[in-house]
Amino acid sequence: MQVARGLFILRYISSDGQGYAPRIVVKPSAGSKVELITEDLSGIGIMSAPGEALVVRALEPGSLDVSIGAGGSAHRHAHLVFERVTATTAPVASPAGDSLFAPAAVAARAPSIEILAHVARRGDVVVGGGEWISGPQFPLAIEGLQILWRDRPADVDLEIEAVHSVRGRRQSLGTAQAGVFIGTRGMAAPLTALTLSLTGPRASRYSLQCEALFLGAQVQRRSGAGVKLAGPTGLEPLVGLCLSIVPAAAASQAEPPMTRAFIAPQLEPRQEINPAAVQTTGSAGRVRVFRKSRIQQSVHH
Known part of the structure; x- marks a missing residue:
C-alpha cells in the first residue's frame, strides 16, 4: 500500500x-x-x-x-x-522586493489541498496535492472528483467542468466548485475531459499545475489560471491525475513531478x-x- x-x-x-x-x-x-x-x-x-x-x-x-x-x-x-x-506542505519563500508587497506575498502561500476521487473497482481514494491518482504505474479509470481546499481564501475559488462517457457517448456533468463532488460512482462512466479554472478577485495570485493521463495517450502537462484536459478523441477514459495549486510567483520555478512522457498501457484487470x-x-x-x-x-x- x-x-x-x-x-x-x-x-x-x-x-x-x-x-x-x-x-x-x-x-x-x-x-x-x-x-x-x-x-x-x-x-x-x-x-x-x-x-x-x-x-x-x-x-x-x-x-x-x-x-x-x-x-x-x-x-x-x-x-x-x-x-x-x-498534511505536510513545503514552505514557499516570499519573493524579494519592496516591503510594501510583503503582505501579498505571505497571503499567496502554497495552498494545502487534497483530492478525493472515485476510481473504478477501487472506490473512493484521497491523495494530497501533487500526488497521483492512478497514473502511469497504476492506470485505472477515474469516475468522479472532489477538491478539498481547507485553507482556501475567501476571494478565490476553483471551478471544475467535467465530461464523462456513458456507453461510448460523451455527456456533460456540468460544473462544481471546490468541496463539491462531480462525477458518478459505480456507473462505469469514466471522466473523459476536465476543465479547471481559478476564479475570484485574487485568483491571479495562484496557478494550477496539472498532469493528466488518458488511456492510450501520453501524459499531458498543463499550468495556469485555467487548464483543459482531454484525450486525443475526447472519449478516452481519464486514468491518472496529478493536481496542485501554487502561488503564481512560484509557478514558473516549479519543476514538473515527472521529467519524461509515459504511454498509458491498456487496462488488464488481472494485473491491476x-x-x-x-x-x-x-x-x-x-x-x-x-x-x-x-x-x-x-x-x-
Whole structure:
C-alpha cells in the first residue's frame, strides 16, 4: 500500500466473516522510510480484531506491506480505513522586493489541498496535492472528483467542468466548485475531459499545475489560471491525475513531478494494482483499504 509523507492512522473497521475476525499484519516495505509507532518498538503492527488501529509515520513517500492471517472464520475479508492525521506542505519563500508587497506575498502561500476521487473497482481514494491518482504505474479509470481546499481564501475559488462517457457517448456533468463532488460512482462512466479554472478577485495570485493521463495517450502537462484536459478523441477514459495549486510567483520555478512522457498501457484487470487497495495472496482472503481525510468523515465504496 503506497503511503505519502505525513502521519496517518490505519483502522480495522470490520470483517464480514462469521465467528472470529482474521488478524491483520502490517509492516514497512523493504527499504521504505515508513514506520509504525508501536508500543513494543518492533516496527510490526498486528491488529487482531475490528476496533484496533495503528499509527503510521512516513518521513518520505513509501509503502507498507499489509497481509491478512487466518482467523476463526472460513471467510477472511477485512475492511480497513487509512486516515491522514497531518498534511505536510513545503514552505514557499516570499519573493524579494519592496516591503510594501510583503503582505501579498505571505497571503499567496502554497495552498494545502487534497483530492478525493472515485476510481473504478477501487472506490473512493484521497491523495494530497501533487500526488497521483492512478497514473502511469497504476492506470485505472477515474469516475468522479472532489477538491478539498481547507485553507482556501475567501476571494478565490476553483471551478471544475467535467465530461464523462456513458456507453461510448460523451455527456456533460456540468460544473462544481471546490468541496463539491462531480462525477458518478459505480456507473462505469469514466471522466473523459476536465476543465479547471481559478476564479475570484485574487485568483491571479495562484496557478494550477496539472498532469493528466488518458488511456492510450501520453501524459499531458498543463499550468495556469485555467487548464483543459482531454484525450486525443475526447472519449478516452481519464486514468491518472496529478493536481496542485501554487502561488503564481512560484509557478514558473516549479519543476514538473515527472521529467519524461509515459504511454498509458491498456487496462488488464488481472494485473491491476492500486495504492487505495491491497490484495492478499491466495483466494481465501481479501483486505479492502479506503483512504480518508480529516475533512471527509466517511468514505463510501
